Amino acid sequence: MAETNSRKISPLVKTGLELGPVVLFFIAYVLVKNRTFDIGGRSYEGFILVTAGFVPLVLLSTALLWKLTGKLSKMQLVTAVLITVFGGLSVWLNDDRFFKMKPTLIYLLFGGALGIGLLRGESWLQSVMEGAMAMKHEGWMILTRRLCVFFLALAALNEIIWRTQSTDTWVYFKTFGLTIAVFLFFMTQGKVLQTYALEEEDKTPDEAG
Incomplete structure (x- = not known):
């Protein structure tokens, strides 16, 4: 790996x-x-x-x-x-509740991990995605804060949906709602990516290829 x-x-x-x-x-x-x-x-x-x-x-x-x-x-x-x-x-x-609460735990873990990194002044998102995007540290910190809040919000939303709505509603939410939400989140972060993008002269040899 x-x-x-x-x-x-x-x-x-x-x-x-x-x-x-x-x-x-x-x-x-x-x-x-x-x-x-x-x-x-x-x-x-x-x-x-x-x-x-x-x-x-x-x-x-x-x-x-x-x-x-x-x-x-x-x-x-x-x-x-x-x-x-x-x-x-x-x-x-034979209890569907365990599977329905699974997204809650996933988003809590991811959001919590990012939050711990932020408390230490670090962007753990940067360590995971730096190879895919070249961006200044300030940009990574902003994106990490936003993604941390976003993940925690999704965890809360999943809890509300599966506890108050029908299984049909939860399945549609899990299949389409969460997928679209994640897609829209990253689509709306274009300004951060553009503002804090590294110029060619700022890149390390590895980042510059």
Whole structure:
């Protein structure tokens, strides 16, 4: 997983492996959401059955990303572990609440980690994404503060949605709402990226290529 062993792959392949399991989860849920299944003497709702299929699918896509790129980010690893743990608990205990609270914990962990770095005067986001974007330290700190607040807000929002709304509403929120929210967040950070972008003469030899 070291950076020296990393390999580039097609952006379409990378996006497909990252978002494919979520799309398949949604399609499968729509197809079986009103059905129940008797397995081993127990009755399972469609949501639980789809969750049981989603966990190995995420693990497979994560393994393929590792094989193709030679690395995995800490965020990808944490996400895969939490999906496995909380998805597994939902299936084992036949209780959808564990899987629904999983995004809350993911965003709390990410937001909390960024917050700890900020308290130390550091941008842990910079250490993760510096290879993808060349930006001054001040810019990284601004972006990190905003992303920290954004992640904590998503955690709170997920709690509100799954505790007060139907499973249908939560699935739509998880599939589309969270994905669109993350996309819009980064789309609205263009001014920060532009204002604090490093000029060619400011880049290190590695950043300049």
